[in-house]
Amino acid sequence: MARPKSDDKRNALLLAAEQVFAERGLAAAPTSAISKQAGVAEGTLFTYFRTKDELVNALYRSIKLELADALMAQFPRRGPVRHRLEYLWNAFVDWGVANPQRLNVLDQLSVADIVTEESKAVGYEPFAEIEALALHSIKTEILQAYPCEFIAANMKALAETTMGFMNAYPDEAGRYRQIGFDVFWNGVARDKA
Amino acid sequence: MARPKSDDKRNALLLAAEQVFAERGLAAAPTSAISKQAGVAEGTLFTYFRTKDELVNALYRSIKLELADALMAQFPRRGPVRHRLEYLWNAFVDWGVANPQRLNVLDQLSVADIVTEESKAVGYEPFAEIEALALHSIKTEILQAYPCEFIAANMKALAETTMGFMNAYPDEAGRYRQIGFDVFWNGVARDKA
Amino acid sequence: MARPKSDDKRNALLLAAEQVFAERGLAAAPTSAISKQAGVAEGTLFTYFRTKDELVNALYRSIKLELADALMAQFPRRGPVRHRLEYLWNAFVDWGVANPQRLNVLDQLSVADIVTEESKAVGYEPFAEIEALALHSIKTEILQAYPCEFIAANMKALAETTMGFMNAYPDEAGRYRQIGFDVFWNGVARDKA
Amino acid sequence: MARPKSDDKRNALLLAAEQVFAERGLAAAPTSAISKQAGVAEGTLFTYFRTKDELVNALYRSIKLELADALMAQFPRRGPVRHRLEYLWNAFVDWGVANPQRLNVLDQLSVADIVTEESKAVGYEPFAEIEALALHSIKTEILQAYPCEFIAANMKALAETTMGFMNAYPDEAGRYRQIGFDVFWNGVARDKA
DNA sequence: TATGAATGAGTCTTCATTCAT
């Protein structure tokens, strides 16, 4: 499809949606509030996204993509396994702490049934790539013989938990980031560090 | 009393709410669908719960209570720490797999802002007892010197991840239950098993 | 129709209706509020009045009847015309000031279309009698040659206006009662007093 | 602007509200009936008036304004007091007889507690001007030494009574208009005409 | 007869979406 005139407007709408969802909750967020926050007319939203659901799904993908980029942009392709995993961990956790609103919305979207399976698949794609890249090069070496996706899922779960504590106790954010990773590493590595 | 308010009907409404929330999502669940599913008139819902929010909060508390009971009813007060933690793990995970719908709704409610802080506090109460009982007796012995709530939160996160895999791969449910616990235990225990 | 058991309850309901209408306005007065105020169950109201409309009409008649009684109980059958009219005036106005709530409700009911024409006729009956008694014995003497009901209607209108001022400025209630009557008398009498 | 808000539609809604209130009573007038009568969709009403209350208040003000205009447009600024008062009387009474529905609704609104004090104040404004103009120039001359507002209130009360008779007996409307004014004038003037 | 839970039509209002300007 030919893109509508302004990418700026599209981005403004996505950003506005994120803000409104974070403030009022996904359920109670009318499109009118989103377009207002974005500084465009109510009808304009629908020239960029055919329906509200489409906007929500686009937002989900956009956040997922940005997150994937945060993880991969500087990912070290070489070096000790522990270092590389810790790099991923820190990149993930730092992103979440730097973008609490975005993380919050991502949480909401992840349980909302508006997000289609297709979007979830698309959103997962870059992570599959990351995992493939990171874990595959690693598995045989020193991690437990668990399914690759299981390890990744656990990492994600522990990282999100850790973010929660980092946000709740900013003074000890550094410590939580560290012990969070320790829990993960000790949980899945064959030998303790 | 003319016709006393029936506990059956109240429970039917809670159950119906759970089903409808699971099917259509918390956001898109009209009270009319709930009363219909419960087999009562639309108005009847409001003689048992003054508002929709009140119903949602009651449901949250009810699920939390049931879950607490599933964990605590047979909880072994003595014995090796590992055993007792594994008991909790299995009880939680088995409950979640046996009640996927209920767990799903609990997840939705946990991020919904309809659930009040008070409800969250009430819902947390029985778990505080678990934590006190389980973790306090443990901390000094063989677990890492992490904040008690951090360990609990990690346990919950890993357990929910594990449940996801148990549901996705029923044939290997037993194995996932086991390795899930291993990840947790190795992550937080001072010495590997 | 055979009267239900308790006249007390019937009166309690009428009184309660009056209070609730005065407080919340005729429009926003649910029957449940009335029965609660009367100290009976919601259903009980409907054993004394088949419908809400019937209750409203009964209340209208009851107030009208009480008012008529206030006017006629001690009405002087003899004496100078001016005195007797002034007696009526004072009785009316004093009743309204003593029962502002009842007067307020009467005003609401008078414009509400729930009150049937029949009720209005019935409510007017005693006043017709009063007028007949008072004015007929008077007309030919010293009042203007206006239709009897026109004079009565003017008297009522002026009296209600006067009551408004008496309620608004209680310190000058006596004065308003007096000048109100003067306006009426000078308006309809053939010669100024 | 896309489609500007149309004054026609706004007026249609006010007129429709007036008709529906007159027919069914203020209490039993759903907004759906109003929008239907106005020939617009149910939702449209709420783009012109945020709430039903706002519509009601706007209607009150609009009627009051129209009435004020009917009285003042041609009001004679000079001439004998009696003439000028009679002009006002006739203008008021003629307006009421020509717009019985509007007058009826005004009466309903005047006792309804939906109409705010602010609206009442605004609605009274033009009449204050009338009073100032008419009565102030008069008080010292030939009227009784009554409070200005008391005279005005009596005038209104008598006028509405008169209108009732004019409507009830159209054949004698002219006569009632005359004798109504006579009652008023004789009631408040220092000397009989 | 008294009670109050049960009923469901009806109320005001919101909101995603369309379309005239």
Place this chain on the structure above:
DNA sequence: CATGAATGAAGACTCATTCAT
């Protein structure tokens, strides 16, 4: 393409009335 008024299908909640107890 941008605008925002128009639309009408829901949605949460109320309430007069019924009826099981």
